[in-house]
Amino acid sequence: MRHADITSVNPRGASEETSGQDNLDYYGVKASEEMAKTDLERMKKYYDMIKEVADEWNVDPYLIAGIISRESRAGNALVNGWGDNNNAFGLMQVDKRYHTPKGKWNSRSHLDQATEILVDFIDEIKKMYPKWSGGKQLRGALAAYNKGPNSVRKAVYEGRDIDYYTTCQDYSSDVMARAQWYRSQDVSWWSCVIS
Secondary structure, eight states, X not given: OOSOOGXXXXXXXXXXXXXXXXXXXXXXXXXXXXXXXXXXXXXXXXHHHHHHHHHHHTXXXXXXXXXXXXXXXTTTTOBTTEETTTTEETTTTEETTTSXXXXXXXXXXXXXXXXXXXXXXXXXXXXXXXXXXXXXXHHHHHHXXXXXXXXXXXXXXXXOOTTTTSGGGOHHHHHHHHHHHHHHTTOGGGGGGOO
C-alpha cells in the first residue's frame, strides 16, 4: 500500500461516548470491533466499489471500510443519504460546507471523491510531520478527515493526543480499530488488493 500499513498502529478504539451509540457497556478496541461487526452485512453491498476505489487510490480497502462504518454505519445512520444535520453526504460523509458532494450517497463516485479527500489529507499530514511514523501520519490524516488539519496541528502544539479535537475524541483510533477488525476477518474479496 502506498499509504501506511494499518497494522502498524496500536489503536485505543472507541471512546465510551462512541460505544454508547450502540448501548455497549464497554469501550476501547473491543467496542470498535463489535460496531464493525454490526455493520458487516450492510458493508458487503459495497465490496466491489470499495475494492475498485482502494485499488485506484492505492489505499487499504479495510481503511475505507473502517471510515464507512464510523461515518454512516454502512449507510444505516443516514436519512436519504445525509447525516450530521444534513451537512454531510454519503457512506463516507463528505461535508457539503467544504466540498460539493458527487454522485449518489452509495455510489462509486462518492467513494472516489471521499477517498481522494482522505489521500489529500494523508499527503498534507506527511508534509506537516515528515518525521512521524507512517502509522502516526495515517492517524493524523484520519483526524484531519474528521475535523481538518488545523485540529491536528492544534492538538500537537498543545501536546495532546491527535484525536483530542475529533468527534468523541477518538476518531482515528476508532476507525483504525474497525479497519483492523475488517482486515482480521480475511475477507477474500479484498485479497487481490492487499499485498
